[in-house]
Amino acid sequence: MPSELPPEEDRPAVSIAPPLLFVLPIAAALALEWFVPTSFVHGAFRWILGAIFFVAGLLLNIAGFVTQKRAGTDPIPFNPSTRIVTHGPYRFSRNPMYIGLALWTLGIAFLVDCAWMLLAVPIGLVLIDRLVVTREERYLERKFGEEYLSYKRRVRRWI
Numbered sequence: 001m002p003s004e005l006p007p008e009e010d011r012p013a014v015s016i017a018p019p020l021l022f023v024l025p026i027a028a029a030l031a032l033e034w035f036v037p038t039s040f041v042h043g044a045f046r047w048i049l050g051a052i053f054f055v056a057g058l059l060l061n062i063a064g065f066v067t068q069k070r071a072g073t074d075p076i077p078f079n080p081s082t083r084i085v086t087h088g089p090y091r092f093s094r095n096p097m098y099i100g101l102a103l104w105t106l107g108i109a110f111l112v113d114c115a116w117m118l119l120a121v122p123i124g125l126v127l128i129d130r131l132v133v134t135r136e137e138r139y140l141e142r143k144f145g146e147e148y149l150s151y152k153r154r155v156r157r158w159i
Contacts, residue, residue: 002081002082002083002143002144003142003143003144003145005080005142005143009142010080010143011077011078011079011080011139012077012081012132012135012136012138012139012140013135013139014077014078014131014132014135014136015131016131016132018077018097018098018101018128018132019101021124021127021128021131021132022101022102022105022120022124022128024127025105025119025120025123025124025127026105026108026117026120026124028116028120029109029114029116029117029119029120030112030114030116030117032116033112033114033116033117036116038113038114038115038116039113039115040113040115040118041110041113042113046110046111046113047110047111049107049110050107050108050109050110050111051107051111052107053103053104053106053107053110054103054104054107054108054111055107056100056103056104056107057099057100057101057102057103057104057105057106057107058100058104059100060089060096060097060099060100060103061097061100061101061104063088063089063096064088064089064090064096064097064100065097067085067087067088067089067090068085071083071085071087073085075097077132077136081139081140081143081144084140084144084147084148084151086151086154086155090155091155092155092156092159093155093156093157093158093159094151094152094155094156094157094158095128095133095157095158098125098128098132098133099158099159101124101128102121102124102125105117105120105121105124106118106121109121125158129157133157137152
C-alpha cells in the first residue's frame with residue numbers, strides 16, 4: 001500500500017530526461033569521430049548486429065513503457081508512481097527501459113561503425129544509475145516501503 005506523500009515530494013526528483021543521458025554521450029562520440037575517425041566492424045556483420053541490438057533495445061523500451069501504462073502508473077520519471085510493476089520485463093530487471101536505451105545505443109554504434117560510441121554505453125549507464133535510478137529507488141522506498149523492498153530483493157537492478 002503506497003504511503004501518502006505530499007504532492008511536492010511525490011516524485012523521484014529526477015532532473016534530466018533519462019534518454020538525454022545517452023544522447024549526450026552519443027553526441028560527444030560523434031564529435032570525437034569527426035576529429036579522430038574510427039572503425040571496428042565491417043560488412044554484413046555490422047548491419048545485422050547493429051539492427052539486432054537497436055531493435056531489441058527499442059522493443060524493450062516499448063515493452064517497459066506499455067507494461068507500466070497498462071498497470072496504471074506513469075513511466076515518465078518526472079511524475080508520481082501509483083504502483084510497483086513486477087510483471088512483463090519488470091520480472092527480470094527493475095530498469096528494462098534503461099537497458100533498452102543502452103542496447104539501442106550499442107546498435108547505433110555498430111550501424112554507424114563508431115568505436116567512440118561504444119563508450120557511450122557504459123557512460124550512459126553510469127549516468128542513468130547515478131542521476132536517475134538512485135533517486136527513483138529512494139522515492140519508491142519512501143512511497144511503497146516493504147512492497148518495493150521485497151521487489152528489490154527478488155529482482156536485480158539491471159540484469
